[in-house]
Amino acid sequence: EAGVAQSPRYKIIEKRQSVAFWCNPISGHATLYWYQQILGQGPKLLIQFQNNGVVDDSQLPKDRFSAERLKGVDSTLKIQPAKLEDSAVYLCASRLPGGGRQETQYFGPGTRLLVL
Amino acid sequence: AQSVTQPDIHITVSEGASLELRCNYSYGATPYLFWYVQSPGQGLQLLLKYFSGDTLVQGIKGFEAEFKRSQSSFNLRKPSVHWSDAAEYFCAVTSGAGSYQLTFGKGTKLSVIP
Numbered sequence: 001e002a003g004v005a006q007s008p009r010y011k012i013i014e015k016r017q018s019v020a021f022w023c024n025p026i027s028g029h030a031t032l033y034w035y036q037q038i039l040g041q042g043p044k045l046l047i048q049f050q051n052n053g054v055v056d057d058s059q060l061p062k063d064r065f066s067a068e069r070l071k072g073v074d075s076t077l078k079i080q081p082a083k084l085e086d087s088a089v090y091l092c093a094s095r096l097p098g099g100g101r102q103e104t105q106y107f108g109p110g111t112r113l114l115v116l
Numbered sequence: 117a118q119s120v121t122q123p124d125i126h127i128t129v130s131e132g133a134s135l136e137l138r139c140n141y142s143y144g145a146t147p148y149l150f151w152y153v154q155s156p157g158q159g160l161q162l163l164l165k166y167f168s169g170d171t172l173v174q175g176i177k178g179f180e181a182e183f184k185r186s187q188s189s190f191n192l193r194k195p196s197v198h199w200s201d202a203a204e205y206f207c208a209v210t211s212g213a214g215s216y217q218l219t220f221g222k223g224t225k226l227s228v229i230p
Contacts, residue, residue, distance in 0.1 A: 004159070033217070042120075042206050042220030043160070056217065091159060095216070105218060107152075107159035 002026065004108035006092050012114045018080035021111045025073070025094030031055075033105065034067055034077050035091040043091055049075060050097065079113075087115045118143040118209050122221035129197050130229045137192040137224050139207035148210040149190040150218065151181055155203045163205075166190065177201070202228045 005024040013019050025032050030051050035043035046065065048055040051072040060067065064083070069075040079086055089112050093105040119142045129135055141147055148167040152160040164175025171183040181192045190207060204225045208218040 031216075040222070042208075042222050043218075044220070045217050048217060093160075103216065104162050104165065105216075107161070109157070109159045112157075 004092055004094055004106055006090075006108040006111055008111055009109065010112045010114075012116065013082055014116050015084055016081040018078065019082055019113065020076055020078045021090050021092075021113075023075045023077070023092030023108060025075070025092070026106055028096065029094035029106070030072065030097040031095045032069060032075050033093040033095075034075070035093065037089040037091055037110070039088070046077070082113075082115045084115050087113055089113070118147075118219050120207050120209055120219055120221035122205075122207055122224050124224045125222070126225045126227065128227040128229060131199050132196050135192075135194045135197045135201070135226070137205050137207075137226070139190045139192065139221060140188050141190060141207070141209045142188065143209050147190075149181075149183060150208045150210075151175065151179070151190075151192050152206045152208060152220075153177075153203050154206065154223075160206065163192070197226075197228055199228045199230060202226055 007022050032049040034046045036046050037043040047057045047060045047067045049069045052069050067077045089110040091110045092108045095103050095105045121140045123138050150165045151163040154160050163179050164173045166173045166183045173181050179194050183190050204223045206223045207221045210216050
């Protein structure tokens with residue numbers, strides 16, 4: 001079974017530029033998460049989707065970050081304009097919608113962003 | 117709100133030695149606990165998880181973890197470390213019913229000396 005796919009793997013931009021990340025979850029996984037992992041820290045949830053609806057975006061800095069999952073499959077996370085402190089690895093994860101709390105989240109390889 | 121503490125930022129062990137990585141959690145209800153491993157440039161891979169039953173959980177790659185409710189701990193162990201185990205290890209706990217979000221600790225980086 002194919003895993004969670006993310007692209008690009010690496011991105012270098014200057015501050016105030018915009019950037020977008022793409023995620024394709026495991027087939028059949030209706031729940032999708034975006035996490036931000038700053039160097040030296042654990043991943044922090046940014047946004048959670050169930051199909052094409054937002055379940056929780058309380059930790060998403062909405063003045064500069066946006067995310068969508070229009071058809072309930074692929075998702076895009078955008079930053080506009082980027083700040084130096086946005087330098088991090090952006091991880092996408094997916095899971096089956098049922099199964100309770102023990103259901104595993106599967107993670108993609110991440111996109112490493114460097115803002116100069 | 118739930119939280120996870122991993123007291124050790126960096127641990128170095130010799131190949132063949134035993135390993136224990138510490139994890140303490142704070143959660144109001146019965147916790148569901150996970151250990152993930154992250155190799156350089158890679159995403160997170162699940163090692164094992166606990167949600168009920170036997171408090172000693174077996175995982176992949178020879179890892180095990182023990183849930184101790186009285187100590188609010190979920191420590192990860194391996195009897196004999198291999199050089200390929202060098203990576204960063206994250207403990208996580210789920211949130212309440214419905215959203216099943218993971219709250220992670222800050223991670224422990226493991227270095228293995230040949």
